[in-house]
Amino acid sequence: MNHPHARSHPPAGRSGPDGADPTPVGADPTPVGPRPGAAGTDPGPAGTDSVPAAGSSTAGRSPDSHGSGGGAGPELFTWEHATDPYPAYAWLREHAGVRWTVLPSGVGAWLVTRYGDARQALADARLSKNPVHHAEEGSARRKTGIPGERSADLMTHLLNIDPPDHTRLRRLVSKAFTPRRVAEFGPRVQELTDRLVDGFARRGEADLIHEFAFPLPIYAICDLLGVPAEDQDDFRDWAGMMMRHRKPGQGGGPRGGVARSVKRMRAYLVELIHRKRGDLGDDLISGLIRASDHGEHLTENEAAAMAFILLFAGFETTVNLIGNGMHALLRHPRRRAELQESLARGESGLLGTAVEELLRYDGPVELATWRYATVAMSIGGQEIAAGDPVLVVLAAADRDPERFAQPDTLDLGRRDNPHLGYGHGIHYCLGAPLARLEARTALATLLTRLPDLRLAVDPDQLRWRGGLIMRGLRTLPVEFTPEAQHRK
Numbered sequence: 001m002n003h004p005h006a007r008s009h010p011p012a013g014r015s016g017p018d019g020a021d022p023t024p025v026g027a028d029p030t031p032v033g034p035r036p037g038a039a040g041t042d043p044g045p046a047g048t049d050s051v052p053a054a055g056s057s058t059a060g061r062s063p064d065s066h067g068s069g070g071g072a073g074p075e076l077f078t079w080e081h082a083t084d085p086y087p088a089y090a091w092l093r094e095h096a097g098v099r100w101t102v103l104p105s106g107v108g109a110w111l112v113t114r115y116g117d118a119r120q121a122l123a124d125a126r127l128s129k130n131p132v133h134h135a136e137e138g139s140a141r142r143k144t145g146i147p148g149e150r151s152a153d154l155m156t157h158l159l160n161i162d163p164p165d166h167t168r169l170r171r172l173v174s175k176a177f178t179p180r181r182v183a184e185f186g187p188r189v190q191e192l193t194d195r196l197v198d199g200f201a202r203r204g205e206a207d208l209i210h211e212f213a214f215p216l217p218i219y220a221i222c223d224l225l226g227v228p229a230e231d232q233d234d235f236r237d238w239a240g241m242m243m244r245h246r247k248p249g250q251g252g253g254p255r256g257g258v259a260r261s262v263k264r265m266r267a268y269l270v271e272l273i274h275r276k277r278g279d280l281g282d283d284l285i286s287g288l289i290r291a292s293d294h295g296e297h298l299t300e301n302e303a304a305a306m307a308f309i310l311l312f313a314g315f316e317t318t319v320n321l322i323g324n325g326m327h328a329l330l331r332h333p334r335r336r337a338e339l340q341e342s343l344a345r346g347e348s349g350l351l352g353t354a355v356e357e358l359l360r361y362d363g364p365v366e367l368a369t370w371r372y373a374t375v376a377m378s379i380g381g382q383e384i385a386a387g388d389p390v391l392v393v394l395a396a397a398d399r400d401p402e403r404f405a406q407p408d409t410l411d412l413g414r415r416d417n418p419h420l421g422y423g424h425g426i427h428y429c430l431g432a433p434l435a436r437l438e439a440r441t442a443l444a445t446l447l448t449r450l451p452d453l454r455l456a457v458d459p460d461q462l463r464w465r466g467g468l469i470m471r472g473l474r475t476l477p478v479e480f481t482p483e484a485q486h487r488k
Helices: 079-083 086-095 115-123 165-177 179-198 209-213 215-225 229-242 257-276 284-296 300-331 333-344 349-361 432-449
Strands: 098-102 108-112 205-207 371-373 377-379 382-384 389-392 477-479
Touching: 108 115, 115 377, 115 389, 165 432, 179 209, 179 215, 179 432, 205 209, 209 215, 209 300, 209 432, 215 229, 215 284, 215 300, 215 432, 229 257, 229 300, 257 284, 257 300, 284 300, 300 333, 300 349, 300 432, 333 349, 333 432, 349 432
Parallel strands: 108 389
Antiparallel strands: 098 108, 205 477, 371 389, 377 382
């Protein structure tokens, strides 16, 4: 059928058809090059560098001495790279595990691609999250955060600070993400999931990004924060603009729309904090207010910034986890069938390991957020100067054959799986338990209620959102037998 979300798209990607495994990432790939004017890649999410129309450079600071031992190497952050980054990352792991790269924004950074080096870097206290340590002044610093957050006074959040402030703020919100609290939230996540599936189950077709993976975590995190139901659609619109994630037919949106959406969200959160002071509930924002009132010294800006980053980080990663996960299962029907059979038997073990494997295999976060060397240091034998930015490439580390057996094989039952999909160390993703709950609920519900789910377009027509930090599909059009017919 001609699906409304299908796009003409040149062949790309290396995932094998009909359950086959992709081309081994350890193979020596042909370096990908730029494709001027290529359609199929959209601007990146807020806080990332978009893929340029004509590719980008990856020149080292000094080709002879700065982590470029394998020669020029593949071009990064091009249209082809956004579609399938794994061959390029395999080349980097083999030839230049720590490599200086000039990003499309013009800002340079060290890319760390080997698992051992990545794990070390993520937990190294000498790498600061605070952009004040960036050696470059002015415009370079402004290109490493979320657009609009500085002008909206939203910089003081967990992604941009170090201990002791990080320790203090993380302690304030960690109570909302304990295993007990997340388990208590499970019925609400199931209710939201079923409601969204009800919206398209009888139709026989859907876009699983716009109609399912995108709204589910938005509504869930809004509930957790305490955003009233009547305001949650506004949050969905603002979040969509921040991700440059618009409904089909909406077009490109006005210039500066990301920053304006951030400011609107910040203004709303400040107003909501004032409103809740007179009517505290059991939600996370009320908890932040109580902590502030009991001497935790949480400023209004800190409270607004905390709520903002929990919303921002709490939904985009889950959108991509659900979208990328379903995409992988649809491309590997034998693996999907194994999971469906396990669910039909009422088992939960394979579902749990499947979510962890999907996080490793094609996770929602391609690169960890920015870090800056506070002193001269060494990573993987490469000398890093004080003030240099460092970007840990999670997608590369999680397919390192030195750590994972058959890293390019989707193995839903994989047990030895210490992936870095949600980071490592003190900045390990606070909302990971909630994201896992949402992913397990989403995948189990889709595979159970719509058992013959299948892609509605050729896989080569799928469009990946180009960006530096996050990795996700723009659309995921599917077809299935309408649910009413299954129940006859």
